[in-house]
Amino acid sequence: MRISCDRCRSKARIATTREITPRLRKLYCACTNVECGHTFVMHLEFGHTISPSALDLPEATREALRDCASPAQAQLILAG
Template sequence: MQVNCSECGNKAIITSRQVLDPKLANLYCVCKNAECGHSFVMNLAFSHTLSPSSFQAKKMMVEMLRGMGQAEQLELLAQARSNA
C-alpha cells in the first residue's frame, strides 16, 4: 500500500498503526522527502464489499434454507443432485 504526503505529494512511510476497530485504523506516517519532513496520521477504513466471501455466501444459504418449508428444501436438494 502506498501513502503519499498530503503536503508535497512524495511517498511516505507508515511507521505504525492504531487499530480502532476491525474495519478502521489510524496510520502514522512520515514523508520520505527530507526537505518536507511532514509527519501525519491517515485513516484506513473498510468501505464496502464488491464480491461476498464464500464464507458469507454459505451463511446466507443456511439462513435462506431455514426460512423455507421442508417441501421447498427437499425440492432444492433434488434439483442440486440432478445438476451435480
C-alpha cells in the first residue's frame, strides 16, 4: 500500500498502526520529504466484500470443493 503526504504529495511511511476494531485501523504516518516533515494519522477501514470467503461455507461443502478435479466441478457444487 502506498501512502502519500497530503501536503507535498511525497511518499509517506507508516510508522505504527493501532487496531480500533477488527475492521478499522489507525495508521500513524510520516512524510519522507525532509523539507516537509508532516506527520499525520489515516484511517484504514474495511469497505465491503466483493467475493465471499470459502471459509464461510459449511465444512462438507469445502471438503467437496477440495475433492474437485476442475473449477467447473467446483462451480456445479456451489450452484447446487
